[in-house]
Structure formats: C-alpha cells, structure tokens
Amino acid sequence: MKPFDPERRDFLKKSALSAGSALVLGIAWSGEIVAETDATPEFKPNAWLKIDTHGVVTLYIAESEMGQGPFTSLSMLIAEELEVDWQKVQVEHAPLDPAYGFQGTGGSRSVRRNWKILREAGAVARQMLLAAGAEYLKAPVDRCQAQRSHITHRPSSKSVGYAELVGRAAEMPVPKGVTLKQPEDYRLIGTPVSRLDLADKLNGKARYGIDTKLPNMLYATIAQSPQFGGRVKRFNGAEIKQRPGIIDCFELEEGVVVVAQGTWQAFQARKALKIDWHGGKAAQLDSDNIIQRLSDETSQKPSLILEHGEPIAQLGSALKSVDTEYRLPFQAHMTPEPMNCTVGVEDGRYRIWAPTQSPTSAMATAAKALKALMPELSEAELEARIEIITPLLGGGFGRRIKQDYVTQAVKIAHHMKHSVQLIWPREEDVQHDHYHPLTQHRLRGSLDEAGNPQAWHHLITGLQSGKYGADALAYDIPHVRVEMLRLDSPVPIGPWRSVSNHYNAYAIEHFFDELARAGGQNPLELRLKLLKEARLKAVLQRAAEATAWQRQDQQRILGCAVHSSFGSHVAEIVELIRLDEHKLKLGKITCVIDCGIAINPDTIKAQLEGSVIYALGAALKPPIMLKNGRVEQHNFHDTPILSFEETPPIEVIISYSRLDPGGVGEPGVPPLAPALANALLSAHGKPVTRMPMKLNGAS
Amino acid sequence: MDLMAVTLHVNGSINQVEADSDIPLLWVLRDQLGLTGTKYSCGIGVCGSCMVLLDGMPAKACRITAAECAGKKITTIEGLADQADHPLLKSWLELQVPQCGYCQSGQIIMAYALLSEKHDPSADEIDQAMSQILCRCGTYPRVRQAIQQASEMMRAKDPS
Ligand code: FES
Ligand code: FES
Numbered sequence: 001m002k003p004f005d006p007e008r009r010d011f012l013k014k015s016a017l018s019a020g021s022a023l024v025l026g027i028a029w030s031g032e033i034v035a036e037t038d039a040t041p042e043f044k045p046n047a048w049l050k051i052d053t054h055g056v057v058t059l060y061i062a063e064s065e066m067g068q069g070p071f072t073s074l075s076m077l078i079a080e081e082l083e084v085d086w087q088k089v090q091v092e093h094a095p096l097d098p099a100y101g102f103q104g105t106g107g108s109r110s111v112r113r114n115w116k117i118l119r120e121a122g123a124v125a126r127q128m129l130l131a132a133g134a135e136y137l138k139a140p141v142d143r144c145q146a147q148r149s150h151i152t153h154r155p156s157s158k159s160v161g162y163a164e165l166v167g168r169a170a171e172m173p174v175p176k177g178v179t180l181k182q183p184e185d186y187r188l189i190g191t192p193v194s195r196l197d198l199a200d201k202l203n204g205k206a207r208y209g210i211d212t213k214l215p216n217m218l219y220a221t222i223a224q225s226p227q228f229g230g231r232v233k234r235f236n237g238a239e240i241k242q243r244p245g246i247i248d249c250f251e252l253e254e255g256v257v258v259v260a261q262g263t264w265q266a267f268q269a270r271k272a273l274k275i276d277w278h279g280g281k282a283a284q285l286d287s288d289n290i291i292q293r294l295s296d297e298t299s300q301k302p303s304l305i306l307e308h309g310e311p312i313a314q315l316g317s318a319l320k321s322v323d324t325e326y327r328l329p330f331q332a333h334m335t336p337e338p339m340n341c342t343v344g345v346e347d348g349r350y351r352i353w354a355p356t357q358s359p360t361s362a363m364a365t366a367a368k369a370l371k372a373l374m375p376e377l378s379e380a381e382l383e384a385r386i387e388i389i390t391p392l393l394g395g396g397f398g399r400r401i402k403q404d405y406v407t408q409a410v411k412i413a414h415h416m417k418h419s420v421q422l423i424w425p426r427e428e429d430v431q432h433d434h435y436h437p438l439t440q441h442r443l444r445g446s447l448d449e450a451g452n453p454q455a456w457h458h459l460i461t462g463l464q465s466g467k468y469g470a471d472a473l474a475y476d477i478p479h480v481r482v483e484m485l486r487l488d489s490p491v492p493i494g495p496w497r498s499v500s501n502h503y504n505a506y507a508i509e510h511f512f513d514e515l516a517r518a519g520g521q522n523p524l525e526l527r528l529k530l531l532k533e534a535r536l537k538a539v540l541q542r543a544a545e546a547t548a549w550q551r552q553d554q555q556r557i558l559g560c561a562v563h564s565s566f567g568s569h570v571a572e573i574v575e576l577i578r579l580d581e582h583k584l585k586l587g588k589i590t591c592v593i594d595c596g597i598a599i600n601p602d603t604i605k606a607q608l609e610g611s612v613i614y615a616l617g618a619a620l621k622p623p624i625m626l627k628n629g630r631v632e633q634h635n636f637h638d639t640p641i642l643s644f645e646e647t648p649p650i651e652v653i654i655s656y657s658r659l660d661p662g663g664v665g666e667p668g669v670p671p672l673a674p675a676l677a678n679a680l681l682s683a684h685g686k687p688v689t690r691m692p693m694k695l696n697g698a699s
Numbered sequence: 700m701d702l703m704a705v706t707l708h709v710n711g712s713i714n715q716v717e718a719d720s721d722i723p724l725l726w727v728l729r730d731q732l733g734l735t736g737t738k739y740s741c742g743i744g745v746c747g748s749c750m751v752l753l754d755g756m757p758a759k760a761c762r763i764t765a766a767e768c769a770g771k772k773i774t775t776i777e778g779l780a781d782q783a784d785h786p787l788l789k790s791w792l793e794l795q796v797p798q799c800g801y802c803q804s805g806q807i808i809m810a811y812a813l814l815s816e817k818h819d820p821s822a823d824e825i826d827q828a829m830s831q832i833l834c835r836c837g838t839y840p841r842v843r844q845a846i847q848q849a850s851e852m853m854r855a856k857d858p859s
Contacts, residue, residue, distance in 0.1 A: 067797070067798030069798075195795055197800070198800075202783075202803065203777065203779070204737075204775065205736070213735070219730070244702075244719075262726055262730045262731070263729070264726035264730070334835055336748060336802050336833075336835045337801050395801060395836060426740065426742060426743075603795075606795065609837055609841070610838070614835070643830045644829040644830045646830075647837070
C-alpha cells in the first residue's frame with residue numbers, strides 16, 4: 001500500500017471510465033483546475049485500475065478498510081480477470097467519485113456488490129491488453145493469451161509484458177461485452193492471499209483518521225449532554241479559555257467544544273468544564289423501564305411480519321405449550337479508534353479526513369452542515385469546495401455508518417476558520433454511541449402429541465428494532481405469527497455488527513431449544529428435521545460431525561444454533577466443560593459457514609473468529625445500561641470487551657461451494673449467543689432470559 | 700501546569716520537547732513527535748493500545764508522564780520497523796494477525812517484551828501478558844499462534 005500523505009496536494013482526480021492515457025485532470029489545492037500532461041503514459045481503462053510503464057498495477061477500492069479485508073479481497077477479483085502478476089499490485093482507497101456509485105461499506109456487502117463489476121473491470125482491461133499485445137506481436141488475437149502480466153503468442157511462446165503495452169492498450173476500443181473466467185480456471189480466487197494492508201499495520205506506518213496531521217492544525221474535543229436530548233444552559237467558558245494551551249471554548253447545538261494546541265490540553269479542559277444542562281426528554285428512562293414506558297405511551301400496534309396457519313387459535317387449544325420472555329440489552333460498538341475527524345481549511349475549501357464507513361454520506365453530511373452556515377451557497381457549490389478522504393478505520397462494526405463526528409468537525413473548523421482535528425475521548429464515545437437497541441421478545445409455542453412444534457408466536461418489542469432475521473422462519477412449523485412493535489427511541493440507535501439478526505436469532509434459536517426440550521426432542525436432530533434450507537441443514541450436519549455431537553455427557557455439554565444472514569449460512573456449536581458440580585468453563589467453539597464461493601479463505605476465517613469473539617463478549621460482559629436517561633458506563637473498565645485469556649479455542653470450517661459469494665463480516669455473530677444459551681439450558685435446565693449470561697448459576 | 704524542557708530518547712534518537720509537567724508520554728509521542736503508531740483508545744490504562752517499551756519494559760504511554768521518561772530509552776512500534784526479520788514480526792505477518800490493526804502496536808510491543816524476557820513463555824505467562832491488550836476485532840487466536848510460533852523459531856535459533 002502506498003504511504004498515505006496528507007500533503008499530497010496534486011491529488012489526482014480519477015477521470016472515471018475514460019480510456020485516456022497521458023492526460024489526467026489534476027486538481028491543485030488552490031482550486032484551479034489544471035490539465036497536466038503526465039510525462040509517463042498509463043493505461044486506465046476504468047475507475048478501478050491503472051497500469052503504468054513499470055507494469056505497476058494500481059487498484060482503486062471504493063469500500064472502507066476496517067479490518068474486514070476488502071482492499072485485498074476486492075483486488076483479487078480485478079486481478080483474477082486482469083491476469084496480472086499479484087506481486088505488482090498495489091491498492092489505494094478510491095476517491096469519492098460517482099463512478100463507484102454509493103460509497104458505503106456495511107451489511108457485509110463489499111464482495112457481493114462488487115463480485116460482478118470488478119471481475120468485468122479486470123476482464124475489459126485484459127481484452128484491451130490482449131488486442132494491444134496481439135498487434136505488438138503481429139499475431140492473431142485468438143492465438144494469444146494473457147497470463148502473469150504478459151501477453152503470449154501461444155504457438156511461438158513470444159511474449160510481451162503489460163508494461164510495454166500501456167500506451168498501445170489505451171488506444172484500443174473498449175470491448176462491449178466480456179467473458180468471465182470459469183471457477184475451475186481461477187488462480188487467485190479461493191487461495192489464501194496475504195492482505196495488502198498488513199505490512200504497514202506492523203510497523204506504525206498505517207494511517208488511521210486519528211493519525212492525520214495537518215500544518216498548524218488545532219485539536220478539538222467536545223462534551224455532549226450526558227442525558228440524551230439535553231441542551232447547554234450555561235458553562236464556564238471564560239474560565240476554560242484562561243487555561244494554558246486553550247485557544248477557544250464555545251457552544252454548539254451538540255454541546256460544548258474546546259479547542260487547544262494539543263489533544264491532551266483539550267481533554268483536560270473538557271474535564272474541567274462545568275456545564276449546566278437543560279434536561280433531556282429521556283430523563284425518566286432506565287433500561288429496566290424503557291420498554292414498558294414507551295409501550296404505554298405509544299398508540300402504535302405491533303405490525304405483522306409473518307403469518308401462516310392459525311397460530312393464535314392453535315396456541316389457545318394446545319395440549320402442551322411454552323411461554324417465555326427474553327430481554328436483550330443495549331450494546332456499544334467500542335471501536336478501538338474513537339470517533340474523530342480532521343478538517344483542513346484553506347481558501348474556503350474543506351478537505352475532510354473522515355474515518356467513515358460511507359464517504360458518500362460524509363459528503364452529504366458535510367455539505368448539509370456548511371449549508372446551514374453559508375445559506376447563500378448552493379449544494380453544488382458547497383460540494384465543489386469539499387473533498388472527502390477516507391483513511392484506514394480503527395474498527396467500524398456499523399458505528400461509522402453514522403456521521404455525527406463529521407458534522408461536528410466541519411462546524412468547528414468553520415467556526416475557527418482553521419484546520420482542526422476533532423477527537424472524542426473514549427468517555428464521549430461510550431456515552432454517545434448509536435447503540436444496538438434494547439429489545440424484548442415474547443415467545444409462545446405449542447407442541448403436538450409427538451412433541452413436534454405446532455404453533456409459533458414471536459412478538460418483538462424494541463427501540464427502533466428491525467425485522468431482519470425474523471422475517472423468514474427457517475423451520476417448517478404449520479402455524480406461525482411474527483410481529484413487531486417498533487418504538488421510537490430517545491436513545492440514539494444504529495447498526496451494530498449483524499444488526500437485528502443478533503437479537504432476533506437469539507430469540508428464535510434459544511426458544512427453539514426450549515420447545516424441543518419441552519417436547520422431549522434432541523434440539524439438533526429436530527433442527528435437521530425441520531430446517532427448510534438445505535445449505536443451512538448441511539452446515540449444521542457438518543458442525544455436528546466436527547464436534548461429535550452424539551458424544552455428550554455430564555462433563556461435556558454442547559449447544560447449537562443456526563442462522564442465515566447476509567447471503568450466508570452459519571451453524572455454531574459451543575462446548576461447555578464441567579470442572580466440578582458447580583463450575584462450568586467454555587470449551588471449544590465450532591463455526592461452520594457456507595458463504596458461497598470463498599474468495600480469500602484466510603480472511604473469511606479471521607472474520608468468523610472475530611465475529612465469534614465479538615458476540616461472545618456481548619453475551620458474557622456487562623452491557624450498556626440506561627439510568628435516568630443517560631448511559632451509566634464510561635470507558636473500557638465498565639464496558640469491558642472479551643479479553644485474550646477469556647477467548648476459548650475457535651475452529652472455523654468453510655464449506656466448499658461454487659455459488660455466488662455471500663457476506664462474511666457479520667453472519668458469524670448471530671448464532672453464537674443462542675448456541676451458548678442452549679448449552680447452558682442443557683447444563684442447568686433453565687432458559688437464559690437475560691444478558692449478560694452467567695456460566696455458573698442462573699441469570 | 701508548567702511547561703518544562705524534557706529530553707526524550709525515542710527509537711535511538713534524542714528529542715528536546717517543551718512539555719506540560721503532567722502530560723502523558725502518549726500525547727508527546729503523537730502530537731509533538733509525530734509518532735502516531737502508538738495509539739490512544741482508552742486513556743486510562745485499560746486497553747493497552749498505547750504500549751511502549753521503557754528501558755525494555757512494557758509501559759502504558761497514557762499512564763506515565765513524559766517527564767518521568769526523561770533519560771530512559773523509549774521504544775515505540777516505529778522503533779521495531781528495522782526488525783522485520785524478527786521471528787515475532789515474521790510470524791505475525793505469516794499468520795496474518797491484524798484485522799483493523801488499531802490495537803496491533805500494543806499487541807506487538809507486549810509480545811516483543813514477553814519474548815525478550817523469555818524465549819519460551821508458558822501458556823499462563825502468555826495469557827497474563829497478552830490479556831493486558833484488548834482487541835475489538837478478535838485477533839486473539841492468531842496473536843497466540845504467532846507468539847507460539849515465534850517462540851519456537853527463537854528457541855530453534857538460540858536454545859538457551
Ligand atoms: S490508551 Fe493507554 S491503556 Fe488504553
Ligand atoms: S485488530 Fe482491530 S482492534 Fe485489534
């Protein structure tokens with residue numbers, strides 16, 4: 001990866017989809033557009049790739065790199081069809097450009113949405129290089145072959161490198177249609193390729209948003225109302241401004257801002273702030289009463305998500321039924337890099353280093369913030385003054401879909417008329433997240449005489465909760481109703497790794513075991529009998545074999561769960577080991593995924609390991625608690641994440657497939673908590689109705 | 700809070716800085732010396748992403764003042780850059796440990812300190828050292844493997 005240079009003012013505006021060679025449009029920082037004649041020609045057939053006369057291939061990846069590996073996986077898709085020597089590949093984050101469509105990374109979509117486009121982008125370039133190579137070798141194009149950055153005339157073995165063909169290829173017509181390779185011909189896809197972003201992550205050179213340094217930059221931080229919806233009444237601004245190193249202290253709609261010569265001075269001044277707040281509308285709300293209070297206040301009725309058969313009548317007349325209620329708490333993202341954003345201000349222009357999952361949204365957000373401050377300018381004029389640069393992200397997990405830190409940084413930079421870096425201290429990050437919502441699940445089910453589930457009723461009540469994961473029941477049950485009461489939330493809610501699949505899968509998969517046990521059935525075998533999706537059944541079967549499901553006893557207790565999300569199918573089995581009569585410990589966790597064709601298997605394994613650990617932390621560690629309308633937690637000491645020593649052995653199995661790829665960043669999350677709860681149900685005979693779970697003793 | 704002149708020996712070079720008497724080393728490294736490889740994540744000594752070596756011993760840069768470090772040898776992740784051949788860094792790359800990478804300076808510095816002290820740490824010793832560095836991406840299984848592999852390589856080279 002190229003070292004990231006904030007001072008690179010000859011920032012190249014990619015002229016998307018033009019097959020031009022020598023002419024690139026450079027936008028100088030001062031704003032005049034200059035047409036530069038680049039001394040060295042290059043071959044740039046589309047927005048995704050460029051080859052120079054040294055044969056160096058630069059790929060432009062438009063997804064945010066936050067550890068999930070799109071810089072590498074997506075580069076593999078282009079390189080596969082381009083038939084390029086992988087050693088010659090370098091990757092850059094694509095600039096914000098309409099050529100890439102909506103630039104936003106989330107929903108485990110990177111590979112799925114680029115799967116076809118990027119292979120085609122590579123194949124187009126290959127076709128043009130083939131045509132150029134054939135001309136150069138004076139050979140018919142159908143006797144030539146592209147391989148390892150060379151065009152070779154097969155009968156004579158004469159060949160020419162891509163480097164020499166750069167000028168000629170740029171002159172070739174862009175082919176209308178291309179033929180993509182068959183899976184059996186893949187050389188890169190399906191092999192464990194080393195990540196292109198890792199070398200710099202071992203030596204301190206990797207640049208995250210928080211590492212941006214601009215000449216004479218000031219450092220800002222913010223104090224937002226601890227109580228959600230609160231407003232500043234008064235604060236000790238004059239006193240704060242007296243502190244050494246403090247440049248300014250002022251109020252924004254969002255809270256009180258301190259600007260200083262260094263991060264430390266800003267953080268210390270923030271601690272010294274004395275702010276009186278107007279109370280927020282959430283003042284009376286606690287985690288324990290919020291669902292009840294908001295449900296009482298609303299006139300809304302639950303909306304139907306799914307219904308077939310006559311579930312309510314069946315439940316009324318059932319011989320045997322189970323009725324249960326689970327409540328799952330708020331969760332924070334705890335991205336390792338706290339929220340931050342750097343804005344360079346010069347001559348009325350704004351260059352914004354936004355560690356965001358969506359540069360497109362960051363642009364819209366920044367333009368909107370500036371529009372409010374400079375209403376005389378049109379949106380288009382404002383956008384022309386803004387440049388969004390996406391550095392590496394120190395974790396995302398959905399948090400960085402939101403752009404609140406961008407709005408604030410733009411407002412602060414505009415106020416100061418100066419380049420500013422805004423950093424939230426961790427305390428601000430924990431108390432002003434966009435949380436995974438608190439949800440409650442009422443589940444009722446009935447069984448026939450043979451102990452098979454007959455009716456199923458799931459009512460989800462949650463704060464801005466979602467239906468994904470509950471909108472298609474995986475099991476063949478004759479009478480089903482799923483409905484949801486989605487409450488407006490005074491607490492900010494946002495996507496969190498796997499979004500609503502996390503709580504919905506918990507409810508469904510844990511209740512399935514409750515029902516199975518009430519019917520005297522083995523939960524795994526009952527799943528295999530009732531699962532409708534063959535691929536889901538297959539991963540469960542595989543997990544059962546890998547863990548020797550049949551070999552359970554008092555000492556070794558297993559729990560399983562399955563879930564399909566983001567186009568992939570996952571089964572997980574959690575093992576508990578009994579140390580003595582009163583003590584259990586986590587054994588191994590086994591995870592089997594069918595994600596269609598595996599692009600970079602090692603990255604997939606890493607994502608599944610990470611997903612299991614993320615979900616295990618949420619299941620076992622103290623969550624975010626709301627008290628009097630504010631979050632009670634502050635930092636990693638009271639919002640702990642799973643640690644090294646708490647992490648059990650994890651085995652990930654990728655099942656072989658040639659089907660189109662599914663997502664891998666999130667699908668490993670949902671099955672974990674219910675698999676663990678199911679193991680605990682087996683061990684203690686009691687369902688787990690609350691998180692965090694306790695391995696020993698009821699929760 | 701008075702400004703004072705502090706002399707810091709960082710990665711083999713000597714730096715004179717004007718620093719607040721109570722400013723943690725972390726912010727001098729990041730904001731004044733431009734050594735951004737050392738990361739801020741919690742600021743209260745819990746996460747370990749700001750780990751550096753002080754005279755060879757691991758220390759959290761957010762919990763010690765720059766003034767306390769005067770005269771000591773400070774090594775940051777940037778200071779290990781010329782040791783790409785070190786078994787630890789080789790294993791780290793080979794096992795593709797980092798995900799987002801944000802915690803990795805802390806992980807590597809800690810593992811480096813552990814293996815420098817002892818070429819063959821026990822599983823408990825690895826647990827004890829590495830549990831001080833949090834990783835939200837969940838790279839722990841690979842961190843463990845990389846340390847074990849590096850330890851084997853080091854013992855093969857230098858069976859002491
Ligand atoms: S930033 Fe120093 S321990 Fe977390
Ligand atoms: S690699 Fe992302 S926090 Fe550790």
